[in-house]
Amino acid sequence: MKLQKFPRFLAVVILFYAVIEILFKLDVVNGYLLHIINLSLIYVILATSLNLINGITGQFSLGHMGFAGVGAYVSAALSTLVFKLSPSKPGDMLVFVGCIVAGGLAAAVVGLLIGFPSLRLKGDYLAIVTLGFGEIIRTAFNNLDVVGGPRGLLGIPKFSNFTTIIIASALSVVVIRNLIQSSHGRAMLSIRENEVAAELVGIDTTRYKVMAFTFGAFFAGIAGGLLAHLIQLAHPTQFGFIKSVEVLIMIYAGGVGSITGSILAAFGLTFLSEGLRLGIRSLADATGLPIGGEWRMVIYALLLIFIMLFRNEGLMGTKESKIIELPEVE
């Protein structure tokens, strides 16, 4: 597979990075806003990688955060260990990258292991298996004393920052986009469109489903590792079923099968949830109404219902923006 570099996409990423960095230096963007941007970027990785499984290959996975959990715990356990042995050294960033990639690889291995037996299943049955898997991961962390058990893994060094997160995020979008455009990606798309027909033309459907799961799990693991190093804590409850559903909502709101949609929804929904917090606060301050921040989740849910009612294919449908559109393959 030849790597396409998406000049327009990279230009947009670099521009976005530069603008935010400058605004941050000028104090226009404060730490809070930057934190939300960081979270959004991590959700971009989670949503695009889940989209590879759910949207492109048409498999219904409910355990995506389980993979993120594997990545988070493995990378955080490694980096805390290194950090404990030698508090600080020049190669810190290299160690961090190594830990994050190791987390991603561990998640990919788990994705592969889960994939082989379970991907012979279809539809609802697969959803149940992935749901079960996610819960197994969460429960396992809850009972593993070496990684803190129910208290969570603590004292993770804060390596994730805007720069590292945006690089990881842009890289995963580029790689996933390339994968989709390759012959492997075409095979995955054919499984989504009609699995029987795909099999009839000679596509090894199980192999491609496992491949989608492994790739998806790898990037989820990367995202999990970044998240753990951002909030300096890995806790079993962060990787449960509810969290997987949050990512699922993002890809449905953005459009199943559209990477652009996943990116937009990851930013949109993360900002919406925080924006409502500020909006409700100023509304309460201005009018004196006794409404608290807890109402934001009600409005958030209402908005989601409206998106699904009036645009049930999601914001983007299956379309892609020109920015990450590839030249047609001959």
Place this chain on the structure above:
Amino acid sequence: MKKSILVLALLACVSLVFAQDIKIGGIGPVTGEAATFGISTKNGMMMAVEEWNAKGGVFGGRKVKLIFEDDKGDPAEGATVYTKLIQQDGVVAIVGTVMSKVTLAGAPICQANGIPMISPTSTNEKVTLVGDYIFRACFIDPFQGTVGANFAYNDLKARAAAAIFDLGNDYTKGLAENFKKQFEKLGGKVVAFEGHPSGATDFKAQLTKILQAKPDVIYIPDYYNDVGLIAKQVRELGFKGPLVGGDGWDSPDLVKIGGTAVENGFFTNHYSSEDTRPIVQDFVKKYKAKYGAEPDALAALAYDAMYIMLDAIRRAGTTKGSAIRDALKTTDLNVVSGRVKFDENRNPIKSAVIIEIKNGKPVYRTTVNP
């Protein structure tokens, strides 16, 4: 465009009016799995702030503006909320939050920004070890073992004690070990010290062994569901003496499971609404009038945490983080849950209440000092 300028101007006016106020951040899980905890916490904090404002503010006539945020009981959400309060709202101190896992996500942020924080109810020992800006208003788990031993030795006049605990749970193990240490220090004898596996429902093997050693009292620092079963089985085996435990007993289900077996049972807790001290009765009366419900331990501790923080700011006479931190360290204050001072790890040294199970109801028995 015009509208947004208008809104901006309005916001500017609003912020000018409040410029004199001291902004304090409050955090609690008012939605999610621990929503009842969060609402009690919010109520407690709001009540404390209103009282201080009614008294004329913290210092120099400066009133408190509480900015309360929901953390959903989720660590990632907690990190966002802590960042928001500090970076967006510019609070000078934070009171929060309830669950240890969320507090642990927030504590490094407060420490890095030099913002003093006090958690009302996070009992995980590691919370305050994050740094010197991090305090808590509740006692930590092992401390209850010490208080339990004092009570068994001094009030129950027990001289031979036994303990049974969950091998797979730090909380119960820690309590049992501290109970043993303190009880032996007081001159008592721990005649049996038995662990049981997590999730066990039959404890007769351990209990038979314990009863052969003839203890005056049995210490059971388990959670209420295990306690109910253990109590039933130990009574069946013929033990009539008192049973003592920790705040894991604090559930209406204890009596439902244990029935009459948990009578003559005592446990340590943070606070009791039946405590006769005037400060407690005053708090309970005001809380009931305001919210129409009996204040639970979470409300009391949130109220206390806010009081401790505001008292420190008053003594510091400034809103500078390091000054507030230093003032917090020298806290010596009578609050609803007892008299509070901080040890070198910023954990409170304070009294605990003993609750007795009497006729199927938990009643206040006494207050025990460490």
